[in-house]
Amino acid sequence: MDGLILRAAQVGVTVKRDVSGKTLTSFKSGGKVKYLFLPRSVKELKRTIELLASCDVSCKIVGGGSNLLLPDEGYAGALVKLTRLSGIGVCDGEITADAGVKLPRLAKLAAENGLSGLEFACGIPAEVGGATVNNAGAFGQMLSDVLKEVVVLSKDGRIKILSAARLGFGWHASSFPEGCVVLCVKFRLQKDDPVAIESRMRQMTERRRLTQPREPSAGSVFRRANGVPAAVFVEKTGLKGLKIGGAELSTKHCNFIVNKGGAATEDFFRVAETVRKKVADDFGVLLQYEVERICSPKSN
Known part of the structure; x- marks a missing residue:
């Protein structure tokens, strides 16, 4: 063995x-x-x-x-x-969720309890831990808008509580201490009518359905450049629909690369690099990746 x-x-x-x-x-x-x-x-x-x-x-x-x-x-x-770390609880207008809780489940629980502030998360296919580190968001809102504190496992093996103010949140970014692991997150929300909350969630879900691809993707490919959404530059390149192997620059939203069937990771990055070069050549802007690429270590 x-x-x-x-x-x-x-x-x-x-x-x-x-x-x-x-x-x-x-x-x-x-x-x-x-x-x-x-x-x-x-x-x-x-x-x-x-x-x-x-x-x-x-x-x-x-x-x-x-x-x-x-x-x-x-x-x-x-x-x-961390998917199996999935505990979640509600108390006095706050929700505490473990790292493995999926954001749609978090948003649904908030709505059921008449707590507003997480409606935007109802369609984000992420888990609380990674979403917090990346400060996930949609429709102009981010997790940091409603985040109170984060419990982490530090590099030295100690459990620490970090306030939101210490975490340097920005647009889809944060400054967590190196080597720490998010264990759970506490969100502070506002009381509201559950019917009104669920109505807003349905509207956001429909908007997402109309504007984002349904095929497998890794979410937004590129970060904003100087405050401008990457899609503004990509749209102007005329590369929508570019396909290499099984990867295609989405025709529905050009900051998504979708898997049309059997795509390799290398296919994804060949499409992405073609887009980056075209944007750099046309506009003098070098787009930065929002997706994370893991490289393999040497065999153990």
Whole structure:
């Protein structure tokens, strides 16, 4: 038996071997991940991190994989996925949600309890941990608008509470301390009529349906440039519909690259780099990626 798998069993942590990357990201590309750890509690997460460090295995903490791309050749280290940390609770106008809670579930619970402020999150296919680090948002609103505090596991293994003011939130960005892992997040919301909240959510869902592609994607490809949405530049390149392999620059929203079937991660970046070069040549603007590309470490 694989030595790491055996040690994981001995210390009581959950791990899978050779998991297809296509099942772990919303773009549905990537080769096999050598080890996938799925901690069910903070205690198990800490044991997992300690185990990987003791075995000198490279690891990456991931959430829902909605803004993430894995290498086609596979990932030779370990991914630690927080999906099973999924507790959630409501108290006195605040919601506390674990890192693995999906944003649509969070928005739905808020609406059911007559709490407003998270309507925009109802259609974002992400989990609370990764979405908080990336300060996910839609329709001009971001998680930081309603975020009170974050509980993290620090690099030295201690649990800390960080106020929103300490986290340097910006447009789809934050300044979390290096090496820390989001465990749970507390949101402060406003009381409102549940019917009115659900009406706004339906409107946002419909707007998303009309303006964003339905095919598998990794969400927004590029960040704003000097405060201007990347799509403003991309639209003017005339590259909508550009297809390389199975990846296509969406004809519905040009800051999305969609998987039309069997796309490789390399297909995605060939399309993206073609767009970046055209925007740079035409407008003198070098677009920066919003998606995260994970590179594989050396085999362990």
